[in-house]
Amino acid sequence: MSRGIASVAVAAALLLMLGACSDQPTVATPPSPANELQLDAIGPAFAPKCAGVTVTPEQDPQQVIDQHPAATTFCFSKGLHRITSAIRPGAGATLASSEGAVLTGSIPLTTWRRDGEYWVARGALPAAYELKGQCEDNKTNPCRPGEQLFVNGKHLTRVMSRDAVKPGTFFGDYATNAIYVADDVRKLDVELSRTETAIDKSATDVxxxxxxxxxxxxxxxxxxxxxxxxxxxxxxxxxxxxxxxxxxxxxxxxxxxxxxxxxxxxxxxxxxxxxxxxxxxxxxxxxxxxxxxxxxxxxxxxxxxxxxxxxxxxxxxxxxxxxxxxxxxxxxxxxxxxxxxxxxxxxxxxxxxxxxxxxxxxxxxxxxxxxxxxxxxxxxxxxxxxxxxxxxxxxxxxxxxxxxxxxxxxxxxxxxxxxxxxxxxxxxxxxxxxxxxxxxxxxxxxxxxxxxxxxxxxxxxxxxxxxxxxxxxxxxxxxxxxxxxxxxxxxxxxxxxx
The missing domain is CATH 2.160.20.10 (Single-stranded right-handed beta-helix, Pectin lyase-like)
Incomplete structure (x- = not known):
C-alpha cells in the first residue's frame, strides 16, 4: 500500500510532465497554474511539524479527542489508523500529522474459501441498504453500493452478479453476506472499505x-x-x-x-x-x-x-x-x-x-x-x-x-x-x-x-x-x-x- 510521500512525488511529476502551455494567446495570456504552484508544498509529506496530543494507530481517536478540551491539537503518529466510525472533533480542534499517518476505512479480509470456480469471504458486508446514484452503466448500476475491494492496493471493479466475476472484479452479495473474486487471494493483502466517513463536520473552525x-x-x-x-x-x-x-x-x-x-x-x-x-x-x-x-x-x-x-x-x-x-x-x-x-x-x-x-x-x-x-x-x-x-x-x-x-x-x-x-x-x-x-x-x-x-x-x-x-x-x-x-x-x- 503506497503512502503520502510516494503519491505526492507522482503528483509533482504529473504536474511537471504536463508543463506550461507552449502557445501564447494573442489577446489573452492566462497563467499556467503548474508554474505557480509550489510543488514541494503539496500533500501530507510536507505538512508542518505537529505539536500536541499524540494519537497512535492502536488508539481509538475519538476516545482521545473526548478526553481533551476544545481547540486541542491532535497529532496522528506514523502508521495505519483503522477508523471504524466517523471522528467528530470539537470546535477549533486540529487533526494533523507530520509523520505520514494514514486514516483508512477498510478492514482486512483473510478468511477466503473456495466456492466452485470462485473464492469467497463471508460476513464482512453490512446489511443491505437503500441505494442511490446514476451510473454510466444504467442497467446494472454498479456505482451505487459503497464498499470497494483492494487487492495488494489495486482497486477491483465491482460487478453486479456472481456470474460476471472475472479477474480484476468482485461481487458483493448482500443477501448471503458474501464477497466473490476470481483469483486465489489467500496470500495477498485484501482490504474491504467499510466505514463511510473519516471525519465528520461536527464543529466549526477545525x-x-x-x-x-x-x-x-x-x-x-x-x-x-x-x-x-x-x-x-x-x-x-x-x-x-x-x-x-x-x-x-x-x-x-x-x-x-x-x-x-x-x-x-x-x-x-x-x-x-x-x-x-x-x-x-x-x-x-x-x-x-x-x-x-x-x-x-x-x-x-x-x-x-x-x-x-x-x-x-x-x-x-x-x-x-x-x-x-x-x-x-x-x-x-x-x-x-x-x-x-x-x-x-x-x-x-x-x-x-x-x-x-x-x-x-x-x-x-x-x-x-x-x-x-x-x-x-x-x-x-x-x-x-x-x-x-x-x-x-x-x-x-x-x-x-x-x-x-x-x-x-x-x-x-x-x-x-x-x-x-x-x-x-x-x-x-x-x-x-x-x-x-x-x-x-x-x-x-x-x-x-x-x-x-x-x-x-x-x-x-x-x-x-x-x-x-x-x-x-x-x-x-x-x-x-x-x-x-x-x-x-x-x-x-x-x-x-x-
Missing part, C-alpha cells in the same frame, strides 16, 4: 492537515472527509474513497488548499450550500473510478451547488467527468487561474446559476469521453459551457483542443432563489480559442421554448485559431457557420481569426 484519508465507503454524494464552517483543510491526500473525496456541507468560509484529491469513486471535491469558500492550489485528478455517469451526475473533478466563493490555481486533470461544475443557484463565483485538462466531459460548466467570473484559466483537451452516446454537438459542451445562467463574464482564458470550444446554451429551467434561470448578460471577451481538427465548434444552442434573446450574449475581442477560414466552426440559431457568417450574425465583430 483544521485538518498532513493526513492521508483512503478506503472509506462513502455513499454517493457523501464525502470521506466532511468539511464544515470555517474549516481549514491543507496538505492532505484524499484518495480511493467510494464517492466524494472532500465534501463541504454548509461550510461557509472553509479553505481547501494544497491537497491531492485523486482516484475517488465519484467526485474529487464537492461543495453544497456553502458561502465564501476558497478552493485553491489543489491537484484534483483521476476521480470517478467507480463508474458514475460521466456527463451529468456529479462525477469528475469539482462540483458545487447553491454556493459561492473562489476556485483558483488548481490543477484539475484527467477526471472521468466534468472538470469544474457549478450547478443550481451558484452566485458570486470566481473560477480563476486553473489548469483544467483532459477531463472526460466539459472543462468548466456553469449551469442555471448567477453572477460569475471565469478568467485566466487554461482549458485543454476536455470533452472527448462523455459516454452514453454523447456526440459533438454543443449540447455536450467541451471547453467552457455556460448553460442558462446570468451575469457571467468569461475572459482571458486559453481554450484549446476541446471537443467544443465555448458552448452557450439556453434552455427552459424554471426559477431559482435569485430569479428565473435565463440566459442573460453573458460576456465572452479577450479569450483565445483554438479549434483544431478534433474540435467541433463554438457557439450558441437553444431549445425551441427558450431562444437566446438578442443582446443576451456578447462575444468581443477574442482570438480564434480555426485553420480553414471557410470551415463551419461556429453555430447559432440551429445552423453551422463560417467565421464570416458568425460575424455577420453579430458576434465577435472586433475579434480576429487565423
Amino acid at each position: 483544521t485538518i492537515t498532513g493526513l492521508t484519508i483512503e478506503h472509506f465507503a462513502s455513499k454517493p454524494q457523501g464525502g470521506a472527509l466532511q468539511v464544515g464552517t470555517g474549516w481549514k483543510v491543507s496538505d492532505n491526500e484524499v484518495r480511493w474513497n467510494h464517492a466524494v473525496g472532500i465534501m463541504i456541507i454548509q461550510g461557509d468560509k472553509a479553505v481547501l488548499q494544497r491537497n491531492v484529491v485523486a482516484d475517488n469513486g465519484q467526485l474529487g471535491i464537492g461543495q453544497y450550500s456553502s458561502a465564501g469558500v476558497r478552493i485553491t492550489e489543489n491537484l484534483v485528478t483521476r476521480n470517478n473510478t467507480d463508474g458514475f455517469w460521466i456527463a451529468d451526475w456529479e462525477s469528475g473533478g469539482i462540483k458545487s451547488t447553491r454556493s459561492s466563493g473562489e476556485v483558483s490555481r488548481n490543477d484539475i486533470v484527467a477526471n472521468r467527468g466534468i472538470g469544474m461544475w457549478s450547478d443550481i443557484a451558484e452566485y458570486d463565483r470566481v473560477i480563476k487561474g486553473n489548469r483544467i485538462k483532459d477531463n472526460a466531459a466539459d472543462g468548466i460548466r456553469y449551469e442555471i446559476s448567477y453572477q460569475a467570473v471565469i478568467e485566466q484559466n487554461t482549458v485543454e483537451g476536455n470533452g472527448f469521453g462523455t459516454g452514453r452516446n454523447s456526440g459533438p454537438s454543443l449540447w455536450d459542451g467541451g471547453g467552457i459551457n455556460i448553460n442558462t445562467s446570468s451575469e457571467v463574464r468569461v475572459t482571458g482564458n486559453l481554450i484549446r483542443g476541446n471537443r467544443n470550444g465555448i458552448s452557450i446554451q439556453s434552455r427552459t429551467r424554471g426559477d431559482g432563489p435569485r430569479g428565473r434561470y435565463v440566459l442573460r448578460d453573458i460576456v465572452i471577451e479577450s479569450n483565445q480559442v483554438v479549434m483544431d481538427s478534433e474540435t467541433a465548434s463554438t457557439g450558441v444552442v437553444e431549445n425551441k421554448n427558450s431562444p437566446a434573446q438578442d443582446g443576451a450574449i456578447t462575444f468581443s475581442r477574442n482570438t480564434y485559431r480555426i485553420g480553414d477560414q471557410q470551415a463551419e466552426r461556429f453555430a447559432y440559431r440551429g445552423r453551422t457557420m463560417t467565421w464570416t457568417q458568425w460575424q455577420a450574425a453579430g458576434f465577435d465583430k472586433d475579434s480576429v481569426s487565423s
